[in-house]
Amino acid sequence: MTTPSSSMWGGRFSEATDAFVAEFTASVNFDKRLYKHDIQGSIAHATMLAKVGVLTDSERDAIINGLTAIRQEIETGQFEWRVDLEDVHMNIESRLTDRIGIAGKKLHTGRSRNDQVATDIRLYLRDEIDQTRAILRRLQTGLLDLAEREANTIMAGFTHLQTAQPVTFGHHLLAWFEMLVRDDERLADCRKRVNRMPLGSAALAGTTYPIDRAYTAELLGFEAVCENSLDAVSDRDFAIEFCAAASLTMMHLSRMSEELILWNSQQFKFVDIPDRFCTGSSIMPQKKNPDVPELVRGKTGRVNGHLISLLTLMKGQPLAYNKDNQEDKEPLFDALDTLQASLRAFADMVPALKPNREAMREAALRGFATATDLADYLVKRGTAFRDAHEIVGKAVAYGVQTGKDLSAMTLAELQQFSTTIEQDVFEVLSLEGSVNARNHIGGTAPNQVVAAVQRARSRIGA
Numbered sequence: 001m002t003t004p005s006s007s008m009w010g011g012r013f014s015e016a017t018d019a020f021v022a023e024f025t026a027s028v029n030f031d032k033r034l035y036k037h038d039i040q041g042s043i044a045h046a047t048m049l050a051k052v053g054v055l056t057d058s059e060r061d062a063i064i065n066g067l068t069a070i071r072q073e074i075e076t077g078q079f080e081w082r083v084d085l086e087d088v089h090m091n092i093e094s095r096l097t098d099r100i101g102i103a104g105k106k107l108h109t110g111r112s113r114n115d116q117v118a119t120d121i122r123l124y125l126r127d128e129i130d131q132t133r134a135i136l137r138r139l140q141t142g143l144l145d146l147a148e149r150e151a152n153t154i155m156a157g158f159t160h161l162q163t164a165q166p167v168t169f170g171h172h173l174l175a176w177f178e179m180l181v182r183d184d185e186r187l188a189d190c191r192k193r194v195n196r197m198p199l200g201s202a203a204l205a206g207t208t209y210p211i212d213r214a215y216t217a218e219l220l221g222f223e224a225v226c227e228n229s230l231d232a233v234s235d236r237d238f239a240i241e242f243c244a245a246a247s248l249t250m251m252h253l254s255r256m257s258e259e260l261i262l263w264n265s266q267q268f269k270f271v272d273i274p275d276r277f278c279t280g281s282s283i284m285p286q287k288k289n290p291d292v293p294e295l296v297r298g299k300t301g302r303v304n305g306h307l308i309s310l311l312t313l314m315k316g317q318p319l320a321y322n323k324d325n326q327e328d329k330e331p332l333f334d335a336l337d338t339l340q341a342s343l344r345a346f347a348d349m350v351p352a353l354k355p356n357r358e359a360m361r362e363a364a365l366r367g368f369a370t371a372t373d374l375a376d377y378l379v380k381r382g383t384a385f386r387d388a389h390e391i392v393g394k395a396v397a398y399g400v401q402t403g404k405d406l407s408a409m410t411l412a413e414l415q416q417f418s419t420t421i422e423q424d425v426f427e428v429l430s431l432e433g434s435v436n437a438r439n440h441i442g443g444t445a446p447n448q449v450v451a452a453v454q455r456a457r458s459r460i461g462a
Contacts, residue, residue, distance in 0.1 A: 037123035044219040112203035114233040135343040142351035147173040151449040155360035163367025170449040179252040186245040197222035198232035204320035243307040254300040257293035272354040306331035
């Protein structure tokens with residue numbers, strides 16, 4: 001049993017907290033990762049309290065020096081984390097009081113753990129969003145480098161996982177890039193709502209001390225303060241919004257993973273994933289398993305689950321703060337860790353992919369990939385599109401029966417279906433002719449892929 005006086009709030013209680021309950025309600029085992037931001041917030045709070053005359057300059061300096069020393073203790077592994085002190089905040093405050101005496105007890109003047117933890121999480125998440133975007137930018141740059149190298153590599157484009165039209169590998173990679181652009185935009189937009197300061201709201205109704213919230217916000221780099229104290233201490237929208245953005249990014253990585261898994265298979269052979277990103281089988285000596293994309297595909301469900309967990313956590317809570325909110329950190333932390341690890345894995349793996357250009361080209365020659373080009377050819381020579389569609393459909397049926405691609409048929413064979421077809425049709429039916437025909441902004445032609453890469457680099461400042 002812990003005694004009431006061993007905690008920071010024991011004055012109200014006449015009996016000790018049950019030892020199991022103390023451990024059950026403690027969060028220090030996971031929220032201690034907030035220590036840098038807790039100390040950062042406390043230094044700013046103490047600086048503000050001295051500015052408005054609540055603390056003396058000597059008390060402020062003692063607090064700042066003590067907190068700086070505690071940060072050093074934590075980072076060198078000398079700090080003793082105590083479960084009986086519940087959380088990161090009370091562990092640090094208790095140690096501060098041990099080090100500097102009564103001045104340490106004055107630090108909490110004008111604030112509550114409610115606005116303190118809300119501030120810590122926002123400071124932490126703000127930094128982690130910046131870190132996540134930096135990793136994402138590295139992946140984007142790797143994609144652009146690979147897309148530029150493979151601007152001329154012809155591959156089959158698919159719909160319904162069936163051969164549709166020829167594209168280039170570079171053009172396909174730029175589709176992945178666009179997904180990540182939207183992901184980065186969402187993270188940047190989420191950061192705006194993270195970067196608002198709840199400190200000064202205290203428990204729920206503000207404080208009677210003459211605090212200067214604008215000054216504290218300036219010290220901490222917040223763009224604005226939270227306007228309503230009730231909302232400020234109980235809001236976790238920013239964490240939910242981050243998890244939503246993380247889920248979308250993971251979904252995109254999962255789609256990329258699915259394609260890499262297919263492409264790496266013996267049935268496709270489009271790309272080779274280097275050995276360092278794969279593992280083998282304990283029983284089948286020939287196996288080379290694409291573990292990194294498979295794991296990322298699997299971890300996507302984990303991050304999606306964290307989003308649902310936070311939505312469920314908040315859906316029934318009345319204003320203002322409730323103990324339920326202690327459960328916000330583990331889903332948020334794990335979503336962050338999982339997203340950053342997945343992005344790092346992809347940022348390392350994507351630039352190292354080895355395309356099999358011959359296999360890609362061979363696949364593009366199967367499945368009548370230039371059928372739409374033949375229909376367009378007929379339309380440009382006066383055939384109504386629906387009639388052209390039917391003509392080409394019959395030509396494809398003939399190709400299925402004879403085992404010939406459209407480009408392998410003779411002119412006489414093609415003219416069975418329309419006398420409008422002439423010798424120049426073979427320029428259209430070639431893979432190069434097909435991809436070059438779409439030579440416009442966003443097109444598949446190699447020169448357009450290179451131009452798109454250059455535009456993309458300027459968009460991300462690379």
